Amino acid sequence: xxxxxxxxxxxxERARRGDHEAYGELVHAYQAIAFRTAFLxxxxxxxxEEATQEGFVKAxxxxxxxxxxxxxxxxxxxxxxxxxxxRRRSAGRRAQLALRAAAAEPSGDAxxxxxxxxxxxxxxxxLLAAVNELxxxxxxxxxxxxxxxxxxxEVAETLGIAQGTVKSRTSRALERLRExxx
Amino acid sequence: MTELEQALVSLGxxxxxxxxxxxAGTVRARIARRRAARRLFVVAFAVAVVGAGIAMAxxxxxxxxxxxxxxxxxKIERVDTLPASRHAPVTAGLGPARTRxxxxxIAGFRMVLPGFKSAPPLRYYAIRxxxxxxxxxxxxxxxxxxxxxxxxxxxxxxxxxxxxxxxPARVDVYDGLFLSGGRHVLLYQSARNGEIRQVTTRFxxxxxxxxxxxxTYRLEGRLxxxxxxxxxxxxxx
Numbered sequence: 001x002x003x004x005x006x007x008x009x010x011x012x013e014r015a016r017r018g019d020h021e022a023y024g025e026l027v028h029a030y031q032a033i034a035f036r037t038a039f040l041x042x043x044x045x046x047x048x049e050e051a052t053q054e055g056f057v058k059a060x061x062x063x064x065x066x067x068x069x070x071x072x073x074x075x076x077x078x079x080x081x082x083x084x085x086x087r088r089r090s091a092g093r094r095a096q097l098a099l100r101a102a103a104a105e106p107s108g109d110a111x112x113x114x115x116x117x118x119x120x121x122x123x124x125x126x127l128l129a130a131v132n133e134l135x136x137x138x139x140x141x142x143x144x145x146x147x148x149x150x151x152x153x154e155v156a157e158t159l160g161i162a163q164g165t166v167k168s169r170t171s172r173a174l175e176r177l178r179e180x181x182x
Numbered sequence: 183m184t185e186l187e188q189a190l191v192s193l194g195x196x197x198x199x200x201x202x203x204x205x206a207g208t209v210r211a212r213i214a215r216r217r218a219a220r221r222l223f224v225v226a227f228a229v230a231v232v233g234a235g236i237a238m239a240x241x242x243x244x245x246x247x248x249x250x251x252x253x254x255x256x257k258i259e260r261v262d263t264l265p266a267s268r269h270a271p272v273t274a275g276l277g278p279a280r281t282r283x284x285x286x287x288i289a290g291f292r293m294v295l296p297g298f299k300s301a302p303p304l305r306y307y308a309i310r311x312x313x314x315x316x317x318x319x320x321x322x323x324x325x326x327x328x329x330x331x332x333x334x335x336x337x338x339x340x341x342x343x344x345x346x347x348x349x350p351a352r353v354d355v356y357d358g359l360f361l362s363g364g365r366h367v368l369l370y371q372s373a374r375n376g377e378i379r380q381v382t383t384r385f386x387x388x389x390x391x392x393x394x395x396x397x398t399y400r401l402e403g404r405l406x407x408x409x410x411x412x413x414x415x416x417x418x419x
Contacts, residue, residue: 020210027206035202045200056209061355086294100198127193146187147194174186181186 012072016063023063027056030073033148034080037158040143041084043096051087055080074150074157081158096132097143099124123181130180138173141166253359253391254398255312255330258348272326272387272402276307276315289314291331294397296416318413325403327417351390351407353399353414358392360407368402390414 008029014022034055039048059079066075131142144155145166152170156163183191273279285306286292293314295302303316312331319325345364352358368386390401390410399417401410 020213023213024206024210027209031205032202035205036199039199048200049203049205052203053205053208053212056205057212058355060209060213089294098198099196124189124193124196127189131190131193142190146190147197149191149194174184177190178186181189 008072009069012063012066013068015060016066016068023060026072026076030076031056033073034076037077037144037148038080038084040097040147041081041140042088044087047087048084051083052080055083058083071154071157074154077150077154077158078160097128099128126180127177130177134173134176138169138176141169142173142177145170253357254393256391256398256400258359258361260346260348272317272324273305273307273315276309276313279305279307282306282316284308285314285316289329289331291329291397293329294399294417295327296413319403323404325401325405325413328400328402330398330400349407351392351411353390353392353411356392356394358390358414360388360390360410362388362407 008026011022011026015026031052035048035052038051038055039045042048042051055076059076062079066072131139134142140159141155144150144158145152150158152163152166156166159166280288281304282293282302285308288308288310290311291314293306293316295316296318298318303318303320305316307315313328315326315328317324318327346361347363349360349362350357351360387402388405388407388410390405390407392399392414399414401414401417403410405413
């Protein structure tokens with residue numbers, strides 16, 4: 001394709017008219033954030049991959065109901081999140097987040113001091129444990145807000161709840177986490 | 183952003199999230215397959231409706247079984263004369279009541295349930311390796327949710343008389359069918375040593391069928407089309 005790349009709304013419009021290539025570009029653009037979101041909700045790599053794939057297929061089929069001009073990302077993430085919820089419910093387990101192996105080891109780098117790093121690592125471990133202990137509704141809001149990087153408005157759209165509810169859940173979650181962190 | 187919020191953002195960067203699989207190719211292939219399947223479904227439905235109309239209008243053809251079509255694991259046939267059937271509870275033919283865990287172990291897969299405002303059902307029913315069911319609304323007008331695994335095993339068969347309405351229905355993004363009116367009969371079949379065995383035959387209420395991959399959902403009860411779809415959307419969600 002020549003000329004400047006198509007922007008999101010053009011890709012969505014073309015996909016709505018049945019253009020597989022355009023939809024493929026949207027999948028490519030959003031698969032990372034969709035998979036991360038699904039993983040944080042479902043808690044397992046297999047479930048996350050299935051949920052993301054199914055979410056993209058469902059979104060394609062539902063494109064006719066997508067409101068032209070609306071942001072695509074939260075609309076897509078809502079579908080993917082629902083899929084991830086279903087899979088977690090079917091698996092009957094709670095998502096437990098963990099640190100990457102390298103991140104879990106205290107750093108041996110010179111700066112900051114090893115003592116400070118160990119302290120940071122401890123605080124980080126406690127913080128993660130506290131996140132894992134949050135009630136599901138609060139943990140998911142925190143995950144989407146801080147681990148995926150969505151705005152409050154996007155979190156609300158993704159979870160299909162009011163923005164005020166996102167605010168209150170975030171606030172309650174931060175209050176609990178502060179007890180561990182401070 | 184407070185220090186705690188910054189710490190959370192930083193924590194997010196260190197989480198053990200597996201690398202993103204490349205899904206574009208798989209998704210495109212699935213879309214292409216689904217599009218072909220949907221085209222076939224629409225054509226099959228149209229052909230079946232026209233075929234049923236023509237056959238019913240021609241006396242010689244009335245005794246013939248008007249072979250219809252299937253959705254997931256459920257096969258639908260329009261017949262002139264229904265087999266001998268009885269009115270029976272919605273769980274007839276499904277074996278004894280079990281706990282959810284037992285039923286899922288027998289069926290070999292986990293059941294997808296809607297969120298319940300009150301306590302979820304306690305009694306579940308299963309056919310080995312094939313089917314799991316539960317009454318999601320009890321009382322004088324019970325609603326039975328059945329989930330069947332396998333795409334082309336015809337675990338359940340619906341025989342409908344000429345007065346039964348069979349219409350397409352959409353559940354979330356899935357194609358489905360809504361059967362209402364007239365009399366329709368449900369057969370469960372089980373395959374043993376390659377032989378299909380009829381398990382039970384009973385009259386059924388209105389039924390909504392839809393299929394998601396290799397799982398077929400079936401909602402039965404005294405439900406209008408809209409009520410059934412509303413309930414189905416809660417399950418598919």
